[in-house]
């Protein structure tokens with residue numbers, strides 16, 4: 001941190017319970033409840049053993065079919081609408097540019113991450129394929145059908161990228177390879193590149209190499225937590241989950257060597273108790289390593305162990321979003337930024353004119369992730385409303401227009417204050 005400015009004018013507080021940051025002490029997950037033995041490991045779905053019949057739309061009133069990757073994958077509601085297998089419209093978005101495919105098994109993910117709707121502690125309450133994840137349902141679709149549609153659409157496909165999301169399951173390494181092979185057998189990975197959202201806990205360096213050799217373009221690691229303490233609390237021992245900060249960094253560094261500069265990155269969820277300084281220091285570290293950060297605003301996912309906690313106040317989120325964009329794409333550095341005694345950004349360390357120009361361009365406030373075909377700093381992975389409701393957008397899945405920028409400027413109160421100086 002270049003300097004502390006405790007004497008700076010106090011930042012105006014968010015209307016939400018008077019807070020403008022989510023402090024560490026507040027963001028304590030609930031302890032997971034015990035799952036009865038007879039409901040563990042997808043036992044209900046396996047006992048019913050209903051044969052799947054094509055596309056399955058999550059429905060809590062019917063028996064969940066017995067579906068497994070690599071024959072089946074799940075996809076976000078936005079991807080299902082874009083692919084044309086589900087009807088629906090999205091607020092101010094015609095489509096999504098990323099086809100995110102999630103591995104699926106009756107046993108589900110064996111991890112217990114506190115902020116995640118897919119976590120293991122939900123076994124008794126809801127079958128895996130019916131669980132909400134980043135605020136939406138995830139329909140299950142035969143992989144063959146997915147490939148058929150995208151191959152048939154050819155150059156007209158709306159997708160700029162495909163992403164395989166691994167989960168923590170003993171089969172996920174092998175099945176990721178199978179899904180990737182099925183894709184590249186029919187679809188040119190140069191036309192629609194593939195990203196891997198990895199599960200480091202079960203992976204080795206050889207797995208990372210194999211995915212690169214089979215044509216994967218970008219490899220990402222969902223650190224999610226910005227510090228080792230928050231990692232352990234939300235996805236390690238704190239919630240009886242198997243992940244470790246050390247193993248995640250080991251695979252991230254493998255990815256750096258195997259995939260190379262600008263072809264690896266890490267996910268960070270903002271607002272789980274880290275300071276803005278800690279979040280942006282991690283962003284800086286990733287850039288210095290040659291990688292990218294993909295950011296998510298914490299949202300209390302229904303049914304998760306953190307669903308009682310507040311979403312990230314918009315001013316905290318906007319400051320980190322803006323700082324991250326400046327570091328990733330404008331050559332700004334965290335050491336040149338200034339922070340107050342609680343780690344809030346009070347100065348972004350660049351000229352006011354440039355700051356104003358970046359804010360008005362709006363790209364900094366769009367969803368971040370792996371790039372698509374429009375520009376390097378515009379993510380294909382737009383995840384419509386994955387981290388907020390449309391009424392209070394955190395990550396814009398479309399280009400913000402003038403009225404959006406006005407709202408963002410009001411949320412970035414610190415910048416307005418600087419502009420008055």
Ligand code: SF4
Pocket residue numbers: 109110111112113116117118119120167168235
């Ligand atoms: S490993 Fe991923 S899918 Fe599994 S609980 Fe954690 S965040 Fe959710």
